[in-house]
Amino acid sequence: MLHVHERAVVRRDDRPPAGAAQGIADRVVTFEDVCLDIMLARSPDTTAALAATLDPLLARPELLTTLREYLRHGMSARATARALYVHPNTVPYRLRTIEQLLGRSLSDVTGLTDVLIALHHLDMDSAPAPAGPS
Structure with a gap:
């Protein structure tokens, strides 16, 4: 190992x-x-290009949260709506908005992979930096 x-x-x-x-x-x-x-x-150049995928969502935190919850709940709109305490029709509406803003379909494996990697990069960048020696 x-x-x-x-x-x-x-x-x-x-x-x-x-x-x-x-x-x-x-x-x-x-x-x-x-x-x-x-x-x-x-691969900083590739990473930067993929990270830019999510730029349209950064000004819309409710969409970013919806996307994260949708993926966390196995791409179930119903489970996502329950987790977010929103009307069941709200999630599909937000998902269509997300797809339009990103220019990618979340049902397309390549588009979804790009989004997943971009989210992972966003998580890496927002993770706290290690404390230096004191």
């Missing part, structure tokens, strides 16, 4: 260690746990 320690991962100084977005930066983890983090950190 391959183990990757967070200090062994090449990263920019301002980026949290691999696994930070999943809350696993404080222990030894398997490569499989952090391989996407490593790929994103090593």
Whole structure:
């Protein structure tokens, strides 16, 4: 089994260690746990292009939250509506708006993959940076 320690991962100084977005930066983890983090950190141009995918949603936090909950609930609009405490018709409306703003269909595997990777990158960027030595 391959183990990757967070200090062994090449990263920019301002980026949290691999696994930070999943809350696993404080222990030894398997490569499989952090391989996407490593790929994103090593391909900044590709990462920036994918991250830009979500730009239209950043000014609409309710849409970003809806997208996250929709994915978290197995792409079930009904379960998402229950989780968000909104009318069941609100979620499909928001999802259509999200698809229009992103220019991607969430039912298309390639478009969905781009969105998932962009969300992961957003989570990595918003994860707290490790505290330096005191």
